[in-house]
Structure formats: C-alpha cells, structure tokens
Amino acid sequence: EGQIFGWTVTRYNVRTGQSEVIYQESGLAQIPGDTWVTEQGEVYISAADADHAYVYKLEEGQRVEVFSWEEKGENVPTLLDGIAFITGRTDGICYIKINSLDGTAIYDGMLFPEGVPGVEGDPNMDYGRGLIGGDAEKLIMNLSSFINPGTDFTLMLDLNNNLKPTILWSEQK
Numbered sequence: 001e002g003q004i005f006g007w008t009v010t011r012y013n014v015r016t017g018q019s020e021v022i023y024q025e026s027g028l029a030q031i032p033g034d035t036w037v038t039e040q041g042e043v044y045i046s047a048a049d050a051d052h053a054y055v056y057k058l059e060e061g062q063r064v065e066v067f068s069w070e071e072k073g074e075n076v077p078t079l080l081d082g083i084a085f086i087t088g089r090t091d092g093i094c095y096i097k098i099n100s101l102d103g104t105a106i107y108d109g110m111l112f113p114e115g116v117p118g119v120e121g122d123p124n125m126d127y128g129r130g131l132i133g134g135d136a137e138k139l140i141m142n143l144s145s146f147i148n149p150g151t152d153f154t155l156m157l158d159l160n161n162n163l164k165p166t167i168l169w170s171e172q173k
Contacts, residue, residue, distance in 0.1 A: 007032050009043060009058065023058050030054065033076035036101070044101055046077040046084060053077045055084045055101065067103035082136035083159075087111065087129075094124045098159065100136060106159055116155065116165045121147055134159075140168070148172070 006026035012019045022043070033046035043058040044066070053071040056063045069077075069086060077084045083106065085098040094111035112123045121127070127143040134140055138156050145151035150173030157163045 003031075004028065005030065005032050007045065007063075009035060009045065023061060023063065025063065031074050031076055034079035036079035036081075038082075038101070042101075044079055044084070046079050048074045048076040050074060053086050055079070055099070055103070057101075066101065067099060069097055071097075078131065080134045080139075083134065085139075089124070092125055094129070096163075106136070107163060109163075111157075111163065112165065113162055114164070116143070116153070116167070118167050118170075119143065119153055120151075121145065127153075139163075 005028040007023065007028065008021060009023040010019050011022050030047040030049045033048065036044045045056050045058065045063065047054045047056065048071070051070065051072060052068045053075050054068045055066045055077055057066050071086055075086045075088060077086050082101055083098055084101060085096055087094060087096045095109060096111045097108045098106040100106060116123045123143055126147050127145055130142040130144070132140040132142055132154065137159055139159065141155050141157060143153045143155060151171070153170045154168045156166045156168055158166070
C-alpha cells in the first residue's frame with residue numbers, strides 16, 4: 001500500500017568537521033521533500049501525501065506542522081529563502097500557491113496571470129518550466145520551448161506585483 005519513507009537531518013560544523021543528527025524519523029507514509037535552514041538557524045522541512053502538501057518546522061527535535069495545503073497527487077512543496085510553494089496544472093493552466101515559512105499566504109493563483117510579454121506561445125502549454133531560485137520578493141524561472149527547441153527564457157516573477165514577469169535573458173537557436 002505505498003512506500004515507507006524516512007528522514008534524517010544532520011547538522012555539520014564546517015570548521016570542525018563534526019556532525020550531529022538533529023532529527024530522525026522512519027516509517028513515514030509522507031514523501032519527504034526539501035530542507036531549508038534560515039539565517040537564524042531555524043530548520044524547515046516539506047512533505048506530501050495523496051491529499052496534502054505540508055511544511056514543518058523542527059523544534060526541540062520534534063517535527064511541528066506550520067501549515068498545509070489541500071493538494072491532490074503527492075505535490076511536495078519547494079522551500080526557498082523565506083517561502084514555500086507548490087505548482088500544478090488544472091485544465092491546461094499552471095497555478096502556484098506561495099506562503100511565507102510562517103504560513104502567511106503570499107499568492108494563490110495562475111502562474112502566468114497576464115502571460116509573458118515577449119514570449120511566443122502559451123507559457124502554460126508550450127514550455128517546460130524549471131525553477132532556478134527565489135525568495136519572498138521574487139522567483140527566478142527558466143522556460144524552455146517545446147515548439148521551438150533551443151528557445152529558452154529566464155524570467156523573474158515579482159511576488160509583490162501579481163507575479164509580473166520580467167525577461168532577464170533569452171536564448172534562441
């Protein structure tokens with residue numbers, strides 16, 4: 001009835017070379033995802049099961065749920081600097097749900113609500129997407145064309161302005 005997963009989070013001291021296991025759990029039905037450590041040393045981990053996507057914080061050696069999204073299909077959240085998000089596609093339209101690591105909703109809607117000016121075709125259907133990075137202000141994403149192989153765009157999506165895209169650079173072969 002499904003796979004069983006486990007987690008081990010280890011803290012490494014790069015100066016001394018010593019390591020310490022700060023969290024370990026086995027026998028999980030959830031799919032483990034990303035680990036993110038804030039500048040303050042807080043540790044977040046993500047996971048998903050068939051019905052929910054979760055973000056947890058490690059507190060005193062325990063996994064504590066910060067928030068979750070109702071989400072079908074084992075959609076494991078991505079953790080970045082200050083944010084967590086999930087993406088998907090419904091009826092050919094890409095969506096994204098973004099929260100701060102404390103659970104505050106930042107954005108929930110279409111990934112490309114106004115399209116992408118300067119990009120030929122539909123960014124929802126005609127391009128593969130790859131996340132490069134981001135934080136609580138922006139996401140940096142690569143679009144690779146299915147209809148014109150060799151055509152790629154690197155975009156900045158502004159989280160403070162309805163995900164308004166800016167093309168940072170492009171390559172067209």
